[in-house]
Amino acid sequence: MSRLLPLLTVLAFVLAACSQPSSSPSASQGQPAASSAGQSLEQRLYEGAKKEGKFVWWYTSPAEEFQKFVTAFTTAYPGIQFEYTDANVGVHQERFMLELQAKKVSVDSLSVQDFLTIRSAGAAADLTELIEDTRFSPSLATQDKIGVYLTHTVDGIAYNKNVVPEADAPKTWDDLLDPKYKGKIAIEDRTTAFIRFTDVPEYQGSRPGLWSEDKVVDYLGKLKQQSPRFMNSNTTMAASLAAGEIGIIAGVHMQSFRRLQDRGAPVEWARIDTNIVDSSTHFIPKDAPHPNAARLFIWWSLSKDGQKAWDDIRGQGDPTPGAGTTQAAYLEKHGVKPVFSGFENEMHFNRLQKKYRDVLGIPS
Amino acid sequence: MLGAVVALVAYLTVVPLAVMVWFSLRTNGPGEAGGTFTLQKYADAYLNPTTYLLFGNTAIFVAGSTLLGMTLGIGFAWLVERTNVPFRNFAYVVVPLTAATPGVLFAISWILLLSPRIGLYNIPFTGWLRWETAPFQPYNLVGMIVVEGIRIIPTVFLMVIGLFRSMDPALEEAASATGAGTLKTLQKVTMPMLLPGTLAVLVYISTGLMGAFEIPALLGMSEGIYVFSTRIWVATHKMPRDYGLAGSLSTIFALLAIVGIIAYHRILRIQQRFATVTGKGFRPRRLDLGRFRYLGAAAIIVYFLFVVLIPALILVWASLQPFYQVPSAQSLAQVSLDAYWRLFSMPWITDALRNTMILLLVVPTGVMVLSAIVSWIVVRTRAPGRKLLDSLVFLPHTMPSIIIGLSFLWLYLMLDFIPIYGTIWIITLAMMTSYLAFGTRTTNGAMYQLHQELEEAGSVTGASWFTVFRKITIPLLIPTLVGGWVWVAIHAVRDLTIALMLASPQSRIISVLIWNFWETGDIGMTAATGVLLIIFIALILLVGRLVSVRVFKET
Numbered sequence: 001m002s003r004l005l006p007l008l009t010v011l012a013f014v015l016a017a018c019s020q021p022s023s024s025p026s027a028s029q030g031q032p033a034a035s036s037a038g039q040s041l042e043q044r045l046y047e048g049a050k051k052e053g054k055f056v057w058w059y060t061s062p063a064e065e066f067q068k069f070v071t072a073f074t075t076a077y078p079g080i081q082f083e084y085t086d087a088n089v090g091v092h093q094e095r096f097m098l099e100l101q102a103k104k105v106s107v108d109s110l111s112v113q114d115f116l117t118i119r120s121a122g123a124a125a126d127l128t129e130l131i132e133d134t135r136f137s138p139s140l141a142t143q144d145k146i147g148v149y150l151t152h153t154v155d156g157i158a159y160n161k162n163v164v165p166e167a168d169a170p171k172t173w174d175d176l177l178d179p180k181y182k183g184k185i186a187i188e189d190r191t192t193a194f195i196r197f198t199d200v201p202e203y204q205g206s207r208p209g210l211w212s213e214d215k216v217v218d219y220l221g222k223l224k225q226q227s228p229r230f231m232n233s234n235t236t237m238a239a240s241l242a243a244g245e246i247g248i249i250a251g252v253h254m255q256s257f258r259r260l261q262d263r264g265a266p267v268e269w270a271r272i273d274t275n276i277v278d279s280s281t282h283f284i285p286k287d288a289p290h291p292n293a294a295r296l297f298i299w300w301s302l303s304k305d306g307q308k309a310w311d312d313i314r315g316q317g318d319p320t321p322g323a324g325t326t327q328a329a330y331l332e333k334h335g336v337k338p339v340f341s342g343f344e345n346e347m348h349f350n351r352l353q354k355k356y357r358d359v360l361g362i363p364s
Numbered sequence: 365m366l367g368a369v370v371a372l373v374a375y376l377t378v379v380p381l382a383v384m385v386w387f388s389l390r391t392n393g394p395g396e397a398g399g400t401f402t403l404q405k406y407a408d409a410y411l412n413p414t415t416y417l418l419f420g421n422t423a424i425f426v427a428g429s430t431l432l433g434m435t436l437g438i439g440f441a442w443l444v445e446r447t448n449v450p451f452r453n454f455a456y457v458v459v460p461l462t463a464a465t466p467g468v469l470f471a472i473s474w475i476l477l478l479s480p481r482i483g484l485y486n487i488p489f490t491g492w493l494r495w496e497t498a499p500f501q502p503y504n505l506v507g508m509i510v511v512e513g514i515r516i517i518p519t520v521f522l523m524v525i526g527l528f529r530s531m532d533p534a535l536e537e538a539a540s541a542t543g544a545g546t547l548k549t550l551q552k553v554t555m556p557m558l559l560p561g562t563l564a565v566l567v568y569i570s571t572g573l574m575g576a577f578e579i580p581a582l583l584g585m586s587e588g589i590y591v592f593s594t595r596i597w598v599a600t601h602k603m604p605r606d607y608g609l610a611g612s613l614s615t616i617f618a619l620l621a622i623v624g625i626i627a628y629h630r631i632l633r634i635q636q637r638f639a640t641v642t643g644k645g646f647r648p649r650r651l652d653l654g655r656f657r658y659l660g661a662a663a664i665i666v667y668f669l670f671v672v673l674i675p676a677l678i679l680v681w682a683s684l685q686p687f688y689q690v691p692s693a694q695s696l697a698q699v700s701l702d703a704y705w706r707l708f709s710m711p712w713i714t715d716a717l718r719n720t721m722i723l724l725l726v727v728p729t730g731v732m733v734l735s736a737i738v739s740w741i742v743v744r745t746r747a748p749g750r751k752l753l754d755s756l757v758f759l760p761h762t763m764p765s766i767i768i769g770l771s772f773l774w775l776y777l778m779l780d781f782i783p784i785y786g787t788i789w790i791i792t793l794a795m796m797t798s799y800l801a802f803g804t805r806t807t808n809g810a811m812y813q814l815h816q817e818l819e820e821a822g823s824v825t826g827a828s829w830f831t832v833f834r835k836i837t838i839p840l841l842i843p844t845l846v847g848g849w850v851w852v853a854i855h856a857v858r859d860l861t862i863a864l865m866l867a868s869p870q871s872r873i874i875s876v877l878i879w880n881f882w883e884t885g886d887i888g889m890t891a892a893t894g895v896l897l898i899i900f901i902a903l904i905l906l907v908g909r910l911v912s913v914r915v916f917k918e919t
Binding site: 263 | 414479480481482503585586587588590595598601686687688689690698706710711712777780868869870880882883884885886887
């Protein structure tokens, strides 16, 4: 038995030696590929990306969807190792800011919760060349062309048909204040949908259909009387809805809901007056360790093939009527009008979140 | 050598705590430059009325869970050890079984059983009897207390069983001889004798419950019910982060836990005066319960069915569904192994398994090796700093896991020249720190029982202290080391709180995967991963048992 302890110790050290080293930025901080006569931008970026060998992406998505992105991108551009990290956008933001301060950026492209902070830090690379080359719609990029909107999250109301019969389904947001729904409603504790619903001064009235801040506060105060449950993620809410544990979700992401509906869950999207659209901003850090791979990924995402792949995988394509995406078609079928929130909303995100959580009684 | 060991232990135990206290007094957070000293964070925390709601919730949760768990745990221990209840050997096996279930899975299974609309235990009332309101509700303080109280039954049972086994029944026999009935003997003799030991168990359990996380997180947060541990977690994991609040709450929390552990040790010293085990052997006396023994048997069967078997089955059921549905003929038709296939097709599953294996091998090995060395110094030497060393290794036991995790997070954000932040190694170190107290209590006890003459014989023949330690002390300690290794291994693999504070996408481990799948609403994957983790833990127990049997046969 005295042989057992050394054996265990050796085994432990062997395993330790075999473990992956901690993540660290790539040693090769390459530069974007220089122009070469006769080569398209895509080709130049691909040549540069192959030399870099790797692309690192931070995003939030179920594992199967990540795999589809990997397959789609590496099929189009073989020879590039695709590495991804899954966490929510808040976690990505914090980690990226820590790495930025330490000058050890390890990611090539990501989406964050508060793009304003990224912009203020001057941390995002210019994407004008990519937007123009792919003829991507300028309305789906930030005005300064340092961020692009690759996905559009539609927030609305969904219900379980076994808990809330279709005849009783809400038709407006105000219907949720009906006492018959008391105890059946769930809201995401980040209150993101209601923040996006808010008409901020910077819009200057350009987005009819959104609510004033006072109206949202008043609404949430009344909604609190319905004893809603607060859940910490859209997908958890959707799963609880599918299971019948809750009857209605106020402010659920359509893609979370549709995944379960596609699996046969007895859930339905409410045909209400307004759905809010929140577009997530993707960017490339200026100090991305693999700049060509990063730009190639964004180029691909903005191209027709890439947009179709994003729509097929995430189901979050442009929901504007007539856009031809699955999301636009779904909204048209349900007779729901999308209202877009804008990037300017992010300037008020933290303030509004604290305010709305206070109204609902959620600790901040 | 003493200096080196003290330095290492102090680095593992004191430094993280000091970092936490430091940042609770600074205006800057970890990773941020500049900053000044301030008490503002304490003022913000303790002048805020919601903090006192937090105190209240935590006190009610701890008191209620302790009361429930202690009552049932002591009750079962008494039935098994002191009565002629049928199925007591069966009870001895099944009552502790749920200890192998990680807290997050325990909470999930009870959500699936008690949920007002879909809970299996509510369906007979709401579905068949058409009650308007479900009788069971997990998402309130009462629900949290019930589930946590049930969860601690195995720990109470095993600790109190030990008390009963060390209690000479002669006094109870004397009472019986004078004509006292079962209840009177229980009231006047048994319970008073057990009181100090039971109090020690109560203090130990309630101090541990102050840091309980999984049940309050899954059952309380969605209803806005926060206790200390969940409030600290939200402050460090939800955007925007509030490290100041986390630090100020954690400092006071740690102080309360220290008070609890000091009380625990004082009671343990009192308990020694009530010791009735002497060098003479004794046979435990069993009370004849008469016809009430069938009531006792029924309680054991009910416990097994409703607390052990059905919760396990509901997890397996959830793992076989495309989305969670209440068991029915319709949902039976949708049973598939899809969640398991998806789990094993994940590209990072090998990373998660490898990282979990690293924890499994390195944490218990490191803990027990260090514990053996520390115990040898504390018990066998007269080195002047040995009492300080013994106190240092016990310090983490006073710190709830969430505070250990937070302390390590901040420490290694600061010490970025030690590149373990975001890796499996920061989790490994934090867990080693957390379990050091258990390891040293175990090896201290074993070391006290070893007679020194064997080691003295080695020294007399000229062997160095290291040779004596390696060739005599360690082999004699093997049974204790193996038992301690298995306990630490199981806890390291199923630990969530420390791992959740420190895990990153580069350090995925199985327990955090379970949490992540739950957070993303994938109940099938959550349950599938959980079932595999439970099988993994069962294998550890089995291997540990086989090794122990071989060890005892060979020594």
